[in-house]
Each structure stands twice: as C-alpha cells, then as structure tokens.
Amino acid sequence: MNIKEYFVSIFKGFYSLIKGMEVTGKELVTPKVTEQYPENRAELHIPERFRATLEFIYDDNGRHKCIACGSCERNCPNQTISITKRMVEQPDGKKKMKLDKYMYDLGSCTFCGLCVQVCPTNAIRFSNDFEQAVFTREKLHKQLNYLPEKDDAPAPAPAAKPAAAAKPAADETKQESQENKEQ
Numbered sequence: 001m002n003i004k005e006y007f008v009s010i011f012k013g014f015y016s017l018i019k020g021m022e023v024t025g026k027e028l029v030t031p032k033v034t035e036q037y038p039e040n041r042a043e044l045h046i047p048e049r050f051r052a053t054l055e056f057i058y059d060d061n062g063r064h065k066c067i068a069c070g071s072c073e074r075n076c077p078n079q080t081i082s083i084t085k086r087m088v089e090q091p092d093g094k095k096k097m098k099l100d101k102y103m104y105d106l107g108s109c110t111f112c113g114l115c116v117q118v119c120p121t122n123a124i125r126f127s128n129d130f131e132q133a134v135f136t137r138e139k140l141h142k143q144l145n146y147l148p149e150k151d152d153a154p155a156p157a158p159a160a161k162p163a164a165a166a167k168p169a170a171d172e173t174k175q176e177s178q179e180n181k182e183q
C-alpha cells in the first residue's frame with residue numbers, strides 16, 4: 001500500500017462512519033412504533049374484523065336468536081361446535097326446538113368463519129377480544145349460551161284424563177244396579 005492508498009482508506013472509513021451515524025440520527029428523531037404491551041392496553045386498537053373468539057349475540061333483554069337448527073355445527077370443518085337441544089311444547093300446544101347447550105372449543109377453531117356465514121338468524125359472531133390465554137385446554141371449552149333463557153316457558157302439565165275420572169262413577173252405577181236386581 002502506497003501513501004495515497006493509505007489516506008484513501010482512512011477517508012473511506014470516516015465516510016462510512018458518518019453514513020452510519022446519519023442512519024442512527026434519523027432513527028433517534030423518528031416517532032416510535034414499538035407497542036409496550038400490556039402497559040398500553042387502554043390505547044390498543046384491535047381491528048373490528050379480527051376473529052378472536054366466537055360468541056352469542058344477546059339483545060338488551062338478554063335474549064339470543066339461536067333456533068338450534070344445527071347449521072353451524074354441521075358446517076364446522078373440525079367439530080368445534082357441539083349443540084344439545086330439546087323439543088318443548090309451547091302454551092298454544094305447538095312444539096318448538098329449543099337450545100340447551102351451545103359448546104364451542106376455542107382450542108380447535110380455525111377461525112374460518114363458516115359458522116357465522118351459515119347461521120340463518122345471525123345469532124353468532126366473532127368477537128375481537130384477543131386476550132384469550134388460559135392455563136389449561138379445558139378452559140378453552142366455552143358454553144356460549146351462558147345467560148338463562150328468558151322465554152323458556154315450562155311445558156304445560158299434562159291434562160287429567162277424563163276417562164280415569166269417570167271410571168269410579170261408572171263402577172258406582174254398576175254396583176247400584178246390582179243391588180237393585182238383588183232387591
């Protein structure tokens with residue numbers, strides 16, 4: 001290396017140092033984008049359409065719109081939803097399917113959204129509440145219809161059978177006629 005090359009290499013070294021310092025200086029004055037979670041919980045913005053967990057839509061009176069048709073359960077690709085239902089008799093005598101339990105396993109949900117799409121009554125939706133961490137897998141099994149049923153009128157008691165009530169009277173009449181014959 002001659003004397004000229006020596007000074008050129010020193011100049012290049014300084015130039016690269018200044019370039020590096022320029023990048024560092026720019027980052028010093030650029031607004032920060034790093035999120036300090038969980039300290040910033042109150043200011044967090046979670047997109048509305050983010051699918052965190054399935055939930056029932058309850059109205060102000062605590063009623064949901066699930067008619068226990070089972071469409072969501074049948075269309076779920078990995079059996080994440082399990083519904084139990086029962087037939088109830090309404091006051092007008094008509095029978096109606098009622099939902100007993102709507103179980104959802106967050107641990108096996110792939111968040112495909114099929115269940116929400118096929119629901120004919122818009123009874124379910126995805127919440128964007130992303131904080132779903134729990135310590136055991138069992139806690140990922142959730143009952144979505146957690147509120148007591150408001151319009152769950154008990155089935156009317158079976159009406160008394162008229163034939164059973166009339167039987168003793170008939171027996172009495174028979175006994176009376178036998179007594180008359182003996183006289």
Ligand code: SF4
Pocket residue numbers: 054075076077078079080081108109110111112113114115116
């Ligand atoms: S989002 Fe998909 S995987 Fe999850 S419960 Fe609905 S249908 Fe099943």
Ligand code: SF4
Pocket residue numbers: 065066067068069070071072073083118119120121122123124
């Ligand atoms: S949530 Fe919707 S699709 Fe599923 S059983 Fe209820 S009404 Fe049917």
